[in-house]
Amino acid sequence: MILVLKPQTPAEEIEKLSKRIESKGLSTNISRGAETTVVGIIGDKTVLDIDQLKANPVVEKVIPVTESYKLANRKFHPKDSGFSVGNSWIGPGSFTIMAGPCAIESHDQLFTIAESVKKAGATLLRGGAYKPRTSPYSFQGLEEEGLIIMKEAGAAFDIPTICEVTSRHALEAAVKYVDMLQIGARNMQNFELLKEVGKCGLPVMLKRGLAATIDEWLNAAEYICANGNEKVCLCERGIRTYETATRNTLDISAVLVLKEKTHLPVIVDPSHATGVRSFIKPLTKAAAAIDADGVMIEVHNNPEAALSDGPQSLTLPQFEECVQEVGPYLELVNRKI
Ligand code: PEP
Ligand code: MN
Numbered sequence: 001m002i003l004v005l006k007p008q009t010p011a012e013e014i015e016k017l018s019k020r021i022e023s024k025g026l027s028t029n030i031s032r033g034a035e036t037t038v039v040g041i042i043g044d045k046t047v048l049d050i051d052q053l054k055a056n057p058v059v060e061k062v063i064p065v066t067e068s069y070k071l072a073n074r075k076f077h078p079k080d081s082g083f084s085v086g087n088s089w090i091g092p093g094s095f096t097i098m099a100g101p102c103a104i105e106s107h108d109q110l111f112t113i114a115e116s117v118k119k120a121g122a123t124l125l126r127g128g129a130y131k132p133r134t135s136p137y138s139f140q141g142l143e144e145e146g147l148i149i150m151k152e153a154g155a156a157f158d159i160p161t162i163c164e165v166t167s168r169h170a171l172e173a174a175v176k177y178v179d180m181l182q183i184g185a186r187n188m189q190n191f192e193l194l195k196e197v198g199k200c201g202l203p204v205m206l207k208r209g210l211a212a213t214i215d216e217w218l219n220a221a222e223y224i225c226a227n228g229n230e231k232v233c234l235c236e237r238g239i240r241t242y243e244t245a246t247r248n249t250l251d252i253s254a255v256l257v258l259k260e261k262t263h264l265p266v267i268v269d270p271s272h273a274t275g276v277r278s279f280i281k282p283l284t285k286a287a288a289a290i291d292a293d294g295v296m297i298e299v300h301n302n303p304e305a306a307l308s309d310g311p312q313s314l315t316l317p318q319f320e321e322c323v324q325e326v327g328p329y330l331e332l333v334n335r336k337i
Contacts, residue, residue: 002040002065007036017056017058067218072232083203090203097124097295097323098205099122099298101300102131102300103127103141110149113127116299128308131308144173150177160179161180162178162182165182180202180204183207188207188208191223198223206221210239214258218234236251236268236269237273246274250274255291268286268292272312281318285329300315
């Protein structure tokens with residue numbers, strides 16, 4: 001960590017500050033310029049309170065040189081990580097395809113979709129039972145009844161399942177029925193929920209918050225890891241920008257930034273990123289081409305009648321075509337579905 005001091009800070013103030021830092025077992029390296037003095041701090045910085053340093057009247061700026069996330073940080077874990085979910089592997093060598101409806105609507109609906117997406121090549125079945133809808137009057141999900149249908153569909157078609165949890169109550173129910181949990185964009189910084197999810201032991205996909213920076217996102221992942229669960233992957237699902245042509249703006253370069261900063265697998269969700277059905281297949285190919293670890297795609301047997309996110313849902317034949325066409329892109333990056 002580097003402290004830039006205010007111009008003309010008196011020598012005795014610099015001395016006082018460095019003594020204070022050294023009293024915590026750290027060492028300091030002071031470099032005096034004509035106007036400005038810079039203090040380098042060496043050692044375990046977790047013993048320092050950054051806000052206290054910022055509040056010090058002689059300190060102009062605090063510049064961290066290492067990130068606050070450790071377990072999720074590639075610096076401390078250079079190799080890509082991965083984990084199993086049922087019979088599926090998320091991570092190196094694999095391209096995970098999570099597919100299914102936005103919301104579980106009925107037994108027939110989920111069974112029809114599950115059978116078809118599994119046959120087409122999906123490796124995880126997705127479906128929401130607790131829906132974080134923008135309007136309180138929109139369909140809110142079947143809750144535990146939906147989870148029961150999810151478990152039955154997963155067993156019937158031999159495919160692991162992933163469901164979003166939006167609260168501690170939803171989490172307590174979901175752990176009984178599903179193989180993997182999703183934390184949605186709206187809860188990315190619900191730290192109490194992240195801690196609980198960390199303790200529950202099931203693999204987790206953490207979606208990017210609506211306007212979260214990559215650093216905030218990785219710190220949120222750290223909450224899960226620090227609570228005992230390192231089976232975490234990240235999902236880029238678009239961010240809020242000034243652009244209104246698509247539902248959100250897919251930050252495709254976030255995949256590359258994440259690959260530098262973290263060892264955790266990275267999934268792309270072109271469905272929520274764009275909200276446009278015709279963009280899903282090309283963006284799935286883009287995700288494969290830049291070596292993402294997989295995609296999450298919304299699929300519905302009858303999108304016109306879907307209770308949520310119909311306009312962005314692929315039909316069953318469109319999903320099959322999408323999986324077939326992504327094949328050559330996966331060969332280029334040495335991954336397999
Ligand atoms: C979802 O995957 O169903 C969902 C609500 O996504 P997001 O949290 O990315 O909006
Ligand atoms: Mn959706």
